[in-house]
Amino acid sequence: MKRDDTLNLRTTLRRGLVFLALIILAYVVVSLYDAKVEVMREVDRQLELAALALPSMLAPDFHDRATTPYSISKEEELRNRRVFGDYVYRTGFAWVYTLIEDGGRFFFSAPTVTEEEAAERARWYYYPYPEAPVEFQKAYESEKPVWVTYTDRWGTFRSVAYPMRSEGGRKYLACADMDIGSMWHSIFRRGLTSLAVSAFFVLMSLPFLLAYRRHSNALAERVAELEEKGSDLEARLTDKAERLNEAMERIANLSVTDSLTGLYDRSHGMAMLDGMCDSGGWLFLLDLDDFSRINDVLGYQGGDEVLARIGETIRGALREGELAARRGGDEFLFLVPPMSERDASDRVEDLRKLLVALGHRYGWPISVSVGSAKITRGVSPRLLLNEAESKIDGGRRSRS
Numbered sequence: 001m002k003r004d005d006t007l008n009l010r011t012t013l014r015r016g017l018v019f020l021a022l023i024i025l026a027y028v029v030v031s032l033y034d035a036k037v038e039v040m041r042e043v044d045r046q047l048e049l050a051a052l053a054l055p056s057m058l059a060p061d062f063h064d065r066a067t068t069p070y071s072i073s074k075e076e077e078l079r080n081r082r083v084f085g086d087y088v089y090r091t092g093f094a095w096v097y098t099l100i101e102d103g104g105r106f107f108f109s110a111p112t113v114t115e116e117e118a119a120e121r122a123r124w125y126y127y128p129y130p131e132a133p134v135e136f137q138k139a140y141e142s143e144k145p146v147w148v149t150y151t152d153r154w155g156t157f158r159s160v161a162y163p164m165r166s167e168g169g170r171k172y173l174a175c176a177d178m179d180i181g182s183m184w185h186s187i188f189r190r191g192l193t194s195l196a197v198s199a200f201f202v203l204m205s206l207p208f209l210l211a212y213r214r215h216s217n218a219l220a221e222r223v224a225e226l227e228e229k230g231s232d233l234e235a236r237l238t239d240k241a242e243r244l245n246e247a248m249e250r251i252a253n254l255s256v257t258d259s260l261t262g263l264y265d266r267s268h269g270m271a272m273l274d275g276m277c278d279s280g281g282w283l284f285l286l287d288l289d290d291f292s293r294i295n296d297v298l299g300y301q302g303g304d305e306v307l308a309r310i311g312e313t314i315r316g317a318l319r320e321g322e323l324a325a326r327r328g329g330d331e332f333l334f335l336v337p338p339m340s341e342r343d344a345s346d347r348v349e350d351l352r353k354l355l356v357a358l359g360h361r362y363g364w365p366i367s368v369s370v371g372s373a374k375i376t377r378g379v380s381p382r383l384l385l386n387e388a389e390s391k392i393d394g395g396r397r398s399r400s
Contacts, residue, residue: 052255056255063170064170066125072126073300081113094155098172101172105130108128139163145163146160260308261314265325272325273375283372284334284335284336
């Protein structure tokens with residue numbers, strides 16, 4: 001081989017190595033970037049779903065009542081802790097919580113509390129959150145959700161602050177935190193793996209620079225391997241997308257359902273009543289008389305059990321075309337399609353008797369006051385409810 005040929009070969013090898021090194025560097029950088037984008041996108045989706053699910057775990061009027069450090073009982077705080085704690089345990093989030101604003105500062109209204117935190121102080125409701133990211137204030141003011149990554153003494157977290165409004169119109173933030181410290185380690189390990197694979201590839205490819213054909217075969221095998229991995233990754237992503245769609249459907253159902261009774265919640269009940277204003281029908285307002293006695297005897301947890309059984313009884317009694325919703329507290333909406341006044345009265349009386357019989361069966365002092373209104377075109381849902389409420393009040397006055 002001539003000297004010029006040797007120099008050309010060395011130059012070609014050097015250029016080939018430099019070019020290969022650039023390809024390897026780009027491969028590692030792109031792999032790290034793609035891994036980060038993919039993981040962060042999935043994390044943000046999970047955080048958003050968690051934040052949207054939080055209001056359904058609380059009483060509908062919770063944030064209307066959470067106005068002072070003493071407006072929420074310790075029993076209700078402990079119940080919220082258990083519900084949020086179970087959710088965190090099942091989903092793997094670091095914390096889920098809601099924040100209220102008072103005097104320019106954020107306070108926990110319904111936080112997740114660890115065993116160590118519970119031992120540190122008895123109550124965390126209305127406890128200040130001075131370390132809240134500044135982005136949370138922007139979310140609260142703009143009423144647009146924000147995602148933020150931050151590091152504090154507990155670790156590195158990805159958080160979402162989702163602005164919400166209570167039934168009474170009070171603003172609050174539904175938040176969820178996920179510990180992403182291990183995620184960065186995973187991405188870093190992935191980069192090291194890519195670098196190790198690339199370095200190994202360089203060492204193995206040096207002889208192939210002198211044997212183009214063998215080198216081409218090795219590349220073809222590598223492409224086939226990547227295609228196989230790509231097919232496997234596509235299948236896994238498809239599976240994740242299907243599970244995400246199922247979760248979103250479940251959350252959509254939860255968003256219109258009262259978590260305690262299983263009936264539709266107040267907002268959806270009012271929407272159904274508004275929809276029936278075109279077709280007509282009957283509105284019945286069922287109010288449990290002196291329900292506080294049950295809470296006094298059984299406690300709030302026992303009272304919740306009674307409401308849950310009442311919701312189960314109402315759901316089991318519904319016929320085709322009939323709808324029921326929990327208006328709030330111990331009030332329920334019962335909507336029936338167009339029929340005669342006598343038939344409609346018979347239907348609600350049957351339901352009332354079922355609830356009274358439920359109380360007799362378990363030894364609960366259940367009595368029900370009923371107010372009615374005929375749903376007619378042009379009459380607003382508010383007026384219909386006022387009419388039903390006035391009949392309940394009138395009936396109670398006549399009994400007294």
